[in-house]
Amino acid sequence: MIRLREGTALTALFLCFATVVLVMSADLGGIARRTPLAVAVPTLALLLYQFCRDLLPAGTADDRAGETAPAGGEREVSRREWRIIAGFAVLLAAIHLFGLSVALTIYVLYYMSVETGEGWRFSMSAAAVVWVVLHGVFDSLMKLNLYDGMLLGWVIETLRRGGA
């Protein structure tokens, strides 16, 4: 009987990537596709073999390793994973809109107070330290011009124009 496991999705993802590379290589010139093809074909073969192994009801010990759930049971682990991944998606959107320093400071504040359950004073201090490091070290000292984000960038630009 075929058995679908979470790990199978990862194998499928790698399989898709190798297949896309193989298909796209067909449109490339002789020199440009030579090495990728030489790598893609055996990789695809290995991944197909692994995919079939993943679908078997009883995988080998190697395949099952790591699938034992840590503290909290499988459902709890899955819930924590999805919270983190969803948090990353929101963080990415926030960085895009408000820039790195604002988004990351809020992220630290949120994570410390809500996810970790730290007190507000500690969370605020941690967020302030992150903000100081981002601005003090990266922006001011290293002159890296941290990304301002679309919305904040637009606000800063408008204020600058208004000032001029």
Next chain:
Amino acid sequence: MLEGLGTAAWQGLAYTISWPYILYPLGGTLLVMTFSFLPGIRAVTLTALAIPLTFGWEPLPVLLLFGALIGGGTFMGSVTAILLNIPGNPPNAATLIDGHPMARQGHAKTALACAAVSSALGSTFGIAVLILLLPVMREAILLFGPPEILMLAILGFTAVTAVNRGSAIKGFSVAGIGLLLSFIGRDPRTAELRYTFGSLYLWDGLNMVPLFLGLFSVAEMIDLAVSGRTSISEQREGRELSGSIVEGAQAVFRNFGLFLRCSVLGTVVGIIPGVGASVASFVAYGHAVQSAGSGGQNFGRGDIRGVLAPEAANDAKDGGSLVPTLAFGIPGNEATALLLVALSLHGLSPGKELMGQHLSMVFVLIWALFLSNWLTSILGVSTAGLLARITLIPVQRMVPVMVSLALVGAFAFRGRPADVAVTLLFGVTGYYMKKHSWPRVPMVIALVLGGLFEINLQLTVQLQKMGRIELWSRPVTVILMVVIVLVISLPALRGAKARRAEA
């Protein structure tokens, strides 16, 4: 010639330790040590930032500062690799394979001390070879062409077999995926665009820094957050941490043969322009595993030799990488490329002029490198106990701070917001890879070596076709081929012998 070398060496030392010039290597070392704790901020970043700062300086303090920046960052990358499973630089990924399991078992002090001693002695070995090679640099470098570099890249790939602890199928497939990822962007010879999906971002290929920060830093933080661990070492008090500094330092002398062999590997790889430290570290790690034979079952689970070998090679390569830089103006790596920029800005031309008229300046650089390598190691050993306490920090407090620093580090490298998204994407992928026992280190090895492998393969084939080279008449190529065959076949032969003995 030797008398001239001695005088220049003495003069260089006198310049280096004179007041106030001694402050430059000391300050540079402390600066690079502090910043190396921030993910994504590599010694190369600091070296690049130092160029505009030093425009108006005299050449002497510039050389002292650059020597310190090049030498100081190497060891510090392994501190985060051991303690947090986050390698500071790609070559330090070889150190985390055994270093981090030691930290998780509460032996962080031992691992850090071993890495520090191995680094200091390895760098001294590399510098000694650099001084000995000064008179014959040209001949040594000309021994290495595309076929030899190709063989070294293949030798680096053989480390994939050594770092594979679980399923071999998964290890090799993931190395294949890493190679395919390294092919994204322009073809190195024809400049034809490959697998870019019309995205301008992918024209230059996937950059190593965001990929690396994602696969290790972010993935590790997700794992810690999900695992419910209280701290990395699962201990609450410093006194509960076992391991000792003396034990770590002694490990280097107990395995002195291995240390010497890995230092030689590191120096040779460092001398070859463009090969990079990652090859040195992974080849050394692979050698440590393979030379251990049946006594190597503990590799990957916290074997001290897995820390010693890559650290010795990684630091020994610093001296080696200065050989082509100073002799021909060919940078051995990114840091030495920036050093060349600084040299030319201050009117020092590598080659005959530098090696003849300004030999004492060459020694200033060498002494600064030596000083910073030893200083980082001495500080590393003396603060090992304190550093080991990082493994006691509650993980839930560490996660948001480390994720934030990783994302800023990814952005800081090239100033591209898309790198932040790539870091998070590879962070999630890296976490699921770890969860489902897909090894991440083979992917890093393949990503690092992919470009080097492809361009040298193409050049070798082309040169062979044109009749410009004959593989079998090149002694270094043949020697490396024999080494590759031995490295691949010896474990299989040993395994067969052991099975026969059991039967």
